[in-house]
Amino acid sequence: MTKSDRLAIAIRDAIRRGELISGVLYSAQELGERFGASRTPVREALLRLADANLVKIERNRGARVLGSDIHDVVEVGALRLLLEPAATRVATLRMGEADHARLHAALDRMRELSDEPDAMFAADRDFHDIILRASGNRRLADMVAGLRETVVLHGRTTVPAARAVAQVIAEHTAIATAIVAGDQAAAERAMRHHLATTTGLLIADDPSAGHDLAAWLEP
Template structure:
């Protein structure tokens, strides 16, 4: 990690730097780090580092160990199941509310993000497409009026990224992912709150089933995938 300059946005910079280091594996799973060492490496004081680590601990990315420091946690298959169970509980309900509150400027932003997803998929640019995918979900969740929920779900996605896995190219194509978002967007545009919520539920559950089956196959090969209980209907 590179040293950061002391600016008024230092807290946000520290959080982003540490989050990225954990997701990319620069701070490897299982490793132990002191707040002071991380602060020295980033060129900042201990306070913003500690505050950032507290937020990462709340997201399940690190754990404070008394008199030892902070340990980077490994994401397990069980963690993935819990992440998607939570997303299935939260996202469909948030989408239903978002459709009833959404203004034209937000719908316009979603159209732009979807167009960007299509363009990236056509260019076979997975990294860019998934970035637009993430932003699409974030905009929808923020439109529900619950910023904390949007931030929380965004953090759940980090746990999947930390495992370094994706269904893109492994279990489905980029075009398949775009198609699922096309249905969500069409129902949002139509003002169909229940339909959009159901489309989001189907999308998230499909992602969960593909990803967990994919990871189970790479590991022990034994995993009971049952996320149907999260259907809000």
Template sequence: MSTPNLQHLGQRETLRDRVREALRAAIISGELEPGVVYSAPTLGARFGVSPTPVREAMLDLVKEGLVVAQPNKGFRITEVSEQDLDNLAAVRLLIEPPTVRTCVPVIPEADFPALRELAQAIVDAVERGDLVGYIRADHVFHLTVLGYSDNRHLVDVVSDLRNQTRLLGLSPLLHSGRLGHSAAEHHALMDLIEARDAAAAEELMRRHIAHVRGLWAGGTEDAP
């Protein structure tokens, strides 16, 4: 499993922003384990940066509830209960599939190539064995699609729900090769978007979120 190159995570972002996004993705993917305390120097060495931007980024994540500061020790990764994960998935199911359905007819054809590139970035991350990159690329793709709803508040809510999710089953899926099939679902969604098949796109999103709560979170295929 490769550590992300922070230089490639966004040229317009500050180092603190890039570190925060990398840490958030590492938490969601389970690379940073729930309940474990990590020091800023240790994480700085892991991500190839000094401890200062790590501390600053972790303080941002404290506000989001992803980590808890441990005085003189570092930061403990917040644990999320199975009930919490069920609830997060339930809310996402209420919001994302119908929103995708409304977005499909209004996405400009001229935007299809850029969306394809975002979908391919997810596949590329899997091929590199980069779970942090996968989480980040997946986040960008889905929020970009939902952005065509022209509802900033909805996108913000979904972003927060996704950030609170834990996908602890991703590493086994990566090593088994099955994560590649899941990554390819994003191209399948693009096929439906380009075909303007809103109903099928909505149904695909329902299955996609079921994967998130099920296999991707270390559960079973038919969860939640």
């Protein structure tokens, strides 16, 4: 793995952890010193993060870390609601015992590590990723993974606080149960319900955002 790749990941994670602050302008020089690299690989990483809408490069000024506002949450929520239920339906057909085992392993980690936000987040990510990869549509899986990355800036503080961990686990369990039972329609419904609930909580304080999201949901 190249230094540029590592930097892209390191900077992304630093943004997620709040070490790099939304709205602040950072120079390539500064980031290079912080992460132990020269300007070139930093710049390469920043260009790729800019494509992913995580930073905005301002010519001769630096790279500004972008935060996600309520509208971003709606965009990502709408996209995930369009993509993931369908992917879950397809994946239900395609998943075998090995996939089921991996799904349950992720679920178990969620249960055991429910008091550690970072581990919880990772297990949640893995759970969804297992299903999306199993759908056979790699682009879809990559896209949703990217969407998640974009929004965790805002989401990370909101999700665990706003909702009982038990409920999150229950929703995931329902998804896994339907998948293992091979019930496509139920799996799709469970995933849609889960995403709608999560997104709904993230935008609960903004009625107009709720309205915007609803426009995407009517069949």
